[in-house]
Amino acid sequence: MEESNSQGRLSMTEGNIEGGGTAPDPTPCKDTLHPEAKVRLMKILNERQGTARVKADFIDFEKIHLKYGFGSSESHQPPPNSEGDSSKTPGQTADARGPPKKKFKKERGMNHNRPRNRWVPVSEKLCPSIISGEVCSYGERCNYSHDIAAKAAARELDIGDRCYNFETFGKCRYGVVCRFGSSHLTEDFRNITDEEKFEANASKSATLNNLAIDLKVKLRKKKVKFEKAEQFLSLLAKSKKKSLRQFDQNEIRNGAPEETRCLSSTPGTAPSNLPTPVDEVGQNSVAVDQESTANQNQVLESGSVQRDAATNLGPDDAAPTLAACQATSNQSGDCVPLASQQPRSGIVTNQDIIRTRKCEKKQVNFEGKSYLAPLTTVGNLPFRRVCKRLGADITCGEMAMATNLLQGQPSEWALLKRHSSEDCFGVQLAGYFPDTISKCAELINTYCEVDFVDLNVGCPIDLVFQKGGGSALMGRANKFEDIVRGLDAVLDVPVTVKMRTGISEKHNTAHKLIPKIYDWGASLVTLHGRSREQRYTRTADWNYIRQCVEVAKPHPLIGNGDILSYEDVKTHLENSGAAGVMIARGALIKPWIFTEIKEQRHWDISANERLDILREYTNYGLEHWGSDTEGVEKTRRFLLEWLSFLHRYIPVGILERLPQKIQERPPYYVGRSDLETLFSSTNCADWVKISEMLLGPVPDGFQFLPKHKANSYS
Structure with missing residues (x-):
């Protein structure tokens, strides 16, 4: 097959693209490279670590030659450092060599000084009512x-x-x-x-x-009441010992305080009609020791637990006390219903007195399901709809900051929106302290429809880490515990935790925390096989995930990291024993990975089918963000952010070795059509061309720089 040059392969008519027809074959170019040079280049590419194996018929040797030189192996080596610089002449002094060069500092992010769209004043916008x-x-x-x-x-x-x-x-x-x-x-x-x-x-x-x-x-005027959260925080402040903290947590979760619950007649034993706190986390029941019972009674007598039960009582009635409850119990320890002694009219519910216990919460079965990870910026609602249609089972919203939600910021609340097609949906919260996260969780529990709430303990960015949130919680065990217990206390849905292997690259700590996290009340832990320092620059450690699966038993654990094909899913599940996998960047690079997982095959998707997926995404974006100028440009922005990941996909038909690995960078190659070649471009200007096929011309002076720098290649 003849190769095309970079100019010829991008010259395509708009009619062929907009019409959805088959794109023409690549325009052939003049082959000026010697066959021996091609052989040498192929040998270098095959020996180069982190380079995908692409069939020789599709490699753009001309472009590789222009960038790396005439197939010289030395041109592919990194520049020598100051200690072993071969360019030094023996006996040459430092002054003769000139001033030392500045050390190159690699950028860690691309979200600095990015071009922004012009802000449109409100006076120039047409009234929504009109x-x-x-x-x-x-x-x-x-x-x-x-x-x-x-x-x-x-x-x-x-x-x-x-x-x-x-x-x-x-x-x-x-x-x-x-x-x-x-x-x-x-x-x-x-x-x-x-x-x-x-x-x-x-x-x-x-x-x-x-x-x-x-x-x-109400949120901006601070008039929203957080009864469950305030009660938990009050108990947390007065419970300094771990035993008291465990008691207070389960007391909120079980429902009524001791004044409204009947205890066994024998001190130091668990109630006969209620499961013990240990039962609720799936372990065998144990007796409460006398010291713990005494401490509990002391807390109750001091008034640390004051729950307003007057909602079910008349104006002249008083809340039942522990003594009254014990007086109405029979000799076997069974409690006589108070309703039989104080007749009431109408139906009286007990939701405000006896709250949902953990065993009564709606559980989510994550085992064997395809789970789309919460993806900042790119994991928006239109993208989740695309993944849902392609086979994703469980979806989760983008990371939302608890403080911003409590302030009523519309931009932050937009991250909690859920489409009706997302039948199993969760939201992810990030924060720094138990009070804000527990209040935010109660707010979501009251006003939102979610199936689970995920706590972010893996965010590596400095802005969150330096304030004590995200992955920093792994080094703040006490705060971490209080946050998880607070979430479990105020929520009627399961609590999940997404975390990394640790903070430091050489010191993993997840295996020490995971058993405790389940004891604190979490229903599931998702482990990303990298530390905070590693970000995405190393291969995910699935061997360590296997160790964490062992310490987490009998509880489920989800693995996450470096999944780009159904073979990766099958291999990692068999070797690690994880209950399932979470897919993050793999879904951005090829969202049809969910279809491949369900059908257990490699999908050699065509360029026109990929364009149809992008067209579907833009339609969902116009529905979600609007079809006016502001909505179109917002859709364009998020489309370009997605294309900054999507271009890394290598078509199955041109790969020499399957499957593609997520760390492998492809050499310059020519696709099987002009459109496929355009999709593989790493140039932002080409991504803008793709957006113009779907959303029309860009405004004058438009510039785009991706928010996330893709530095995850080996």
Whole structure:
């Protein structure tokens, strides 16, 4: 097969791409490299560590030759250091060599001084009420513009003639500002509604966990009450010893305090009608020693546990005390219901007195499921919808900071949104202290629909680590314990923990913490096989994950790291014994990995099929972020962030050795079509070209720099 040069392989007509037809074959180029040079280059590439094995027919030797030289093996070696510099002449002094060169410092992030889009003042935006055809309740006091005629006259050219929101829901809520408005606007710019389709979808709420305006106001005015969290924090502050802390935690979790629960007549034994705290974590029941019971009674008598039970009592009734409860118990230790002594009218629930115990919580079965990891920036709702359609079983939202959620920041609450197609969905919280995280968890438990809450103990970025959050919690065991216990106390759904092997690269600590984490109340631990210092620059240590699986038994443990094919999943599950795997970067590089896992095959996906996936993503983005100019550019930004990972995929048909490894960097190669070659480009300008195929031309002066620097190649 003849190779194409870099100029020829990117020259394609827009009609071939937008029409969705098959892209033409690569344009052949003049082969000027000697065959012996190709052989030498192939030998160097095959011996080079961290380089993927690509078939020789697809390698772009011309581009490799221009970058590395005429196949010289010396040109592939790293530059010599100051101690072994071969360029030094014997007897040459330091002064003769000139001033020493500055040491190259590798950038650790790409989110510094990134170009930003122009901020549009509120006065230039059309009022949302006017867009939807309603009357603005603020009238002249509204900060938005109400001049529809001026906005219609200044409309930008439409991107396309088909509006996804209008075709899906029967009405586009962006009206005159929609960039696809020609499909649902009249000549006088009135919004058209497909009544039949709109009524059929009116009752369907596609997006859940939206931040209500009244809740946002209450959060900002600090008028939201956190009864469960305040009770736990009060008990935590008064319980200095570990035994008392264990007692207080289970007391909140079990429900009513000792005043409303009947104890056995014999001191030092567990109640006959309730499981002991140890039973709830799956272990055999044990008797409570007399010293612990005495301490518990002391805490109760001192008034450390004061629960308001007046909601189920009359105005003249008093809350039942421990003595009253013991007085109404029979000789066998069974408690006589208080309702029989104090008749009431109507149905009285006990949710405010006896809260959900751990054994009564809704459990999530993670075993054997494909779990999409919480991915900052790129793991947004449209991307999760794509992965869900391709076979993902469990999804989790992006990392959300507990403090920002408590402040009612809409941008942070947007990370908790859930699509109706996500049948098993969780949110991930990050924070520094038990009070903020427990209050935030209670807030989510009350106002959001989630199946589990994940605690982030693996975030390696300095901004979070230096404040004591993320992976820093692995070095703050006491705070870590209080946070997990607080989550378990206030939540009615399971608590999961995502962590790393440790903080230091040479000192793993996860195996010491994992058994304790389950004792503290967590239902599942997900272990990323790298430390905080390693980030993504080393291979995930699945041997250490296997050790942690052993210490975690009989509890389940999920492994995470370096999964890019169904063979990786099969190998790691068999060798480590983990209950399942979490897929992170592998889903960004090839989201169809979930299909491969379910079907147990390598999918040689075509370039046009990959373009259809991107088109599906942009449609979901226009639905989620909006089809106006602001929504289109936001969709474009997140699409480009995803393309910064997606270009690393190497098509199955051009690989010499399967499967592709996540640390392997491909040599310069030519795809089987111009579109496939474009998808493999590492140039940001080519990613912008792909976005223009789907979202139209970029604004004047547009620049893009990826937020995450892909430094994970070997």
